[in-house]
Amino acid sequence: xxxxxxxxxxxxxxxxxxxxxxxxxxxxxxxxxxxxxxxxxxxxxxxxxxxxxxxxxxxxxxxxxxxxxxxxxxxxxxxxxxxxxxxxxxxxxxxxxxxxxxxxxxxxxxxxxxxxxxxxxxxxxxxxxxxxxxxxxxxxxxxxxxxxxxxxxxxxxxxxxxxxxxxxxxxxxxxxxxxxxxxxxxxxxxxxxxxxxxxxxxxxxxxxxxxxxxxxxxxxxxxxxxxxxxxxxxxxxxxxxxxxxxxxxxxxxxxxxxxxxxxxxxxxxxxxxxxxxxxxxxxxxxxxxxxxxxxxxxxxxxxxxxxxxxxxxxxxxxxxxxxxxxxxxxxxxxxxxxxxxxxxxxxxxxxxxxxxxxxxxxxxxxxxxxxxxxxxxxxxxxxxxxxxxxxxxxxxxxxxxxxxxxxxxxxxxxxxxxxxxxx
Numbered sequence: 001x002x003x004x005x006x007x008x009x010x011x012x013x014x015x016x017x018x019x020x021x022x023x024x025x026x027x028x029x030x031x032x033x034x035x036x037x038x039x040x041x042x043x044x045x046x047x048x049x050x051x052x053x054x055x056x057x058x059x060x061x062x063x064x065x066x067x068x069x070x071x072x073x074x075x076x077x078x079x080x081x082x083x084x085x086x087x088x089x090x091x092x093x094x095x096x097x098x099x100x101x102x103x104x105x106x107x108x109x110x111x112x113x114x115x116x117x118x119x120x121x122x123x124x125x126x127x128x129x130x131x132x133x134x135x136x137x138x139x140x141x142x143x144x145x146x147x148x149x150x151x152x153x154x155x156x157x158x159x160x161x162x163x164x165x166x167x168x169x170x171x172x173x174x175x176x177x178x179x180x181x182x183x184x185x186x187x188x189x190x191x192x193x194x195x196x197x198x199x200x201x202x203x204x205x206x207x208x209x210x211x212x213x214x215x216x217x218x219x220x221x222x223x224x225x226x227x228x229x230x231x232x233x234x235x236x237x238x239x240x241x242x243x244x245x246x247x248x249x250x251x252x253x254x255x256x257x258x259x260x261x262x263x264x265x266x267x268x269x270x271x272x273x274x275x276x277x278x279x280x281x282x283x284x285x286x287x288x289x290x291x292x293x294x295x296x297x298x299x300x301x302x303x304x305x306x307x308x309x310x311x312x313x314x315x316x317x318x319x320x321x322x323x324x325x326x327x328x329x330x331x332x333x334x335x336x337x338x339x340x341x342x343x344x345x346x347x348x349x350x351x352x353x354x355x356x357x358x359x360x361x362x363x364x365x366x367x368x369x370x371x372x373x374x375x376x377x378x379x380x381x382x383x384x385x386x387x388x389x390x391x392x393x394x395x396x397x398x399x400x401x402x403x404x405x406x407x408x409x410x411x412x413x414x415x416x417x418x419x420x421x422x423x
Contacts, residue, residue, distance in 0.1 A: 025103035028091050030111035037115040039089055039108070044098040046090040048115050052396055055119070055142040057090065057135070059097060068178050071135040072171065074219075076116065078128040080281055081217060082258025088112040117391030120398055122371040124391070126151050129160065129278070131219025133167035136181075143185035145399050146407070150189060156286075156362075158279020162193045162210065164218035165228070169200040172223060201232055212244040215276040220251045252277050264300065269307045280312070287316040290323035290368045320365070327368045332375075333387060333395040334423030339378045340385075352376055356384050358405040372398070377416055383408050385416065 028039045028046075035053050039046040043062040046069070049055055059067040073093055074085040089112055090097055091104040105111075116124060119138070126148060127137040141148045154160055170176070170184055187196060194204045205213065209231050222228050227243035252271060261267050261281075270280050284303065291299055299319045306312040324346070332342035343349045346364060352374065353361040363386075366372040370389060377383040381402050388398040397420045400408040408416065 023101060025095075025101050027103055027105040028089075028098070028108070029105055030107050036118075037111055039091055039104070039111070041098045041102045044102075046097060048112070051119055051142070051390075055138060059090075061098070070139065070176055070181075072132050074131055074134055075112065076124055076128040076134050078131075078219065080259065080261075080285075081129055081219065082255050083131070083219070118394070119390055120388035120396060121391050122152075122366060122388055123148055123398075125371075126155060129218045130164055130167060131221060133164070133171065133219070136167055136171065136176075139181055140185040140188060143182050144189035146405070147185060147189040149399070153362075155278070156282055158276040158282055159214040160218040160278045161212075161214040161216040161276070162197070163188075164216070164220070165213060165223065166193070166196050166200070168221070168223040169197075173200065205231060208241060209244065212241060212248060215278075216244075216248050217251055217255055217277050222247065222251065265303050265312075266307045270309065270312060273309050275309055275312075283312055283316045286365060287319040289365055290327045291319060292326060295319075295322060295326065324364070324368065330367065330370055330373070333373055333389070334420065337419055337423060340419050340423065341376045341378065343374045343376065349374060352384055356382070356401065356403050358384055358401045358403070360384055360386070360401070377419075379412060379415065381408065381412060383412070383416065385420065387420070 026041060028041050031038050031040060033047070035047055036049040037047070039048070045060045047058050047060055047066075049057070057069045057071055059069050061067075069090065071090060071093075073087070074083065075088045077084050087093060087104070087108075089104045089108040091102060092108060095103050123138060123141050127134045127141070130137050137151075141151075151163065154163060166188070187199070193210070198204045204210075213231070216222060225247060227247040231244050255277065256262055256267060265280065265284055267277075267280060271277065287303070288296060288299055299315075302315055302319075306315045329345050332344065334340075334342075336342055343352055349364060349367070350361055353359065356376075360374055363372055363374070367374070372389075373387045373395070375385040375387070377385050377400070384401045385397060386399040386401070387395045389395050397417060400413055400416055402408050
């Protein structure tokens with residue numbers, strides 16, 4: 001009887017209790033300002049700034065100064081690596097950024113995709129493989145204008161593993177504010193990988209360890225893996241190398257299982273000959289990039305026969321040459337002006353390369369693909385200008401190089417920007 005009364009009392013208590021009312025979230029809206037894309041709730045907003053504003057992300061709250069923010073998750077798709085960016089917006093990852101109960105709106109992904117389309121296409125392509133550090137690398141590109149050229153070269157060589165590791169080390173150190181990012185950008189642009197690693201680790205790994213680190217696909221988030229910690233801290237060389245080889249193979253195999261690369265190219269055979277995944281990837285893209293639709297099937301068929309590095313390099317050289325001959329040099333995006341002359345042919349590009357000694361001839365495939373265009377600036381000082389196209393077809397000044405690739409001083413650069421914008 002006592003038990004029955006106790007159960008009745010509990011039932012009555014449950015009836016008397018009022019459940020907490022779960023309020024529905026307030027969804028952010030999306031609009032465009034003169035600064036960029038705003039993810040907005042009332043007077044507060046997350047602003048994703050256009051490339052020339054300059055590029056960045058900041059939190060704007062009513063009656064407060066804007067706060068710098070660094071997204072640390074993938075925002076770009078990297079299909080070559082089997083990676084698709086999921087939730088891209090700040091509110092999707094940090095829903096309390098603009099206040100309690102403020103959630104990313106239903107149009108968040110579309111809005112962020114449209115924002116990404118405003119960025120220089122070539123920079124998005126260079127940053128995409130770097131996973132959680134994509135936004136950081138774009139930020140560094142903006143702060144050190146010459147850094148993109150360095151990463152472009154490293155991409156061609158397939159040596160991206162240590163750069164990926166250095167970006168992870170920078171984030172792990174926790175000193176990621178505006179001033180620290182500027183210093184880091186300059187440091188990456190002006191020094192060697194050995195110097196950067198020595199700064200963050202207190203020592204530089206031995207050459208065999210560095211060579212293996214370079215071969216680990218970028219953006220794999222390996223800093224906390226035991227093999228990496230052992231390689232960066234231990235002096236037992238043979239053990240380090242075995243662990244790193246296993247880690248490289250594990251990460252690479254995971255990518256191959258998520259992509260169709262094994263169906264297109266003898267990837268595992270080439271990996272077994274010592275090529276890095278990033279190097280094979282770049283070589284294949286270089287061969288296919290500027291081919292016509294009628295040329296591409298034959299190139300893909302021939303690619304299946306490339307099973308050693310020498311044959312892969314021959315394949316790339318052969319088809320790159322065909323693409324260069326069959327593809328017309330694109331028209332200039334802005335017309336010539338009194339001091340501004342577009343480089344209209346491959347010969348003009350080579351002449352500028354010799355005259356200014358800035359190694360721009362290597363960007364011919366990017367020009368043919370419509371990603372870049374170069375001009376000669378006949379001012380004081382003379383300069384080579386690099387314009388880059390965004391995903392939505394707009395052109396922006398990406399770089400200005402003096403003789404020997406030296407930077408242009410601010411006063412001359414302001415004059416150049418004015419002339420380019422007038423075009």
